[in-house]
Amino acid sequence: MTREKGKNVWLVMLILSILFIGWTVFTISNGSTILENGVKMWAGSSFDVKTIEERALGFMNLSMVKPLWEEIWIGIIGIFCALGLKRKMKYAWILGIIWGAMMLVNGIVQGLYEVVILNWSMACPQTYIFLVFGIVILVSLLVARKGFSLDKK
Numbered sequence: 001m002t003r004e005k006g007k008n009v010w011l012v013m014l015i016l017s018i019l020f021i022g023w024t025v026f027t028i029s030n031g032s033t034i035l036e037n038g039v040k041m042w043a044g045s046s047f048d049v050k051t052i053e054e055r056a057l058g059f060m061n062l063s064m065v066k067p068l069w070e071e072i073w074i075g076i077i078g079i080f081c082a083l084g085l086k087r088k089m090k091y092a093w094i095l096g097i098i099w100g101a102m103m104l105v106n107g108i109v110q111g112l113y114e115v116v117i118l119n120w121s122m123a124c125p126q127t128y129i130f131l132v133f134g135i136v137i138l139v140s141l142l143v144a145r146k147g148f149s150l151d152k153k
Contacts, residue, residue: 009144010085013096016133017078023129024071034064042120074103078137096141104134 027034035057036049049057081099084092107130111123 009140010082012140013078013085013137014082016137017075017082020133021072021075024068028065028068032061035060042124044121100134100137103130107131107134
């Protein structure tokens with residue numbers, strides 16, 4: 001019975017990693033609207049980004065999209081962990097816990113920064129994705145812990 005608990009945790013992590021990459025790619029493909037939406041929706045500003053010089057706007061859009069490219073690596077690491085979890089590898093369970101904790105902590109810090117420090121009316125959707133994915137994978141891995149023989153390499 002205990003072995004059954006960890007049976008599909010790899011699939012949960014794989015799906016979440018693929019969804020994370022998919023969300024990131026979707027967001028990158030709409031990169032030119034990130035700044036405009038952020039200024040209006042989350043910051044609550046009436047500032048019109050069209051008043052910014054074209055080259056400066058290009059730089060600002062790049063600075064909004066660049067971190068998203070780095071998030072693709074987070075998803076790839078999640079896929080790596082999921083495949084290791086499928087094989088019941090000890091390192092994969094530990095890395096999965098670190099991956100989930102990283103997602104959760106990033107979501108908390110980012111959300112607090114946006115809502116408390118920047119005084120936005122709400123956090124951006126990416127923050128909620130970090131929070132939800134971090135919670136889901138941590139709970140899944142902790143529930144499935146007994147399904148893993150942690151003495152395997």
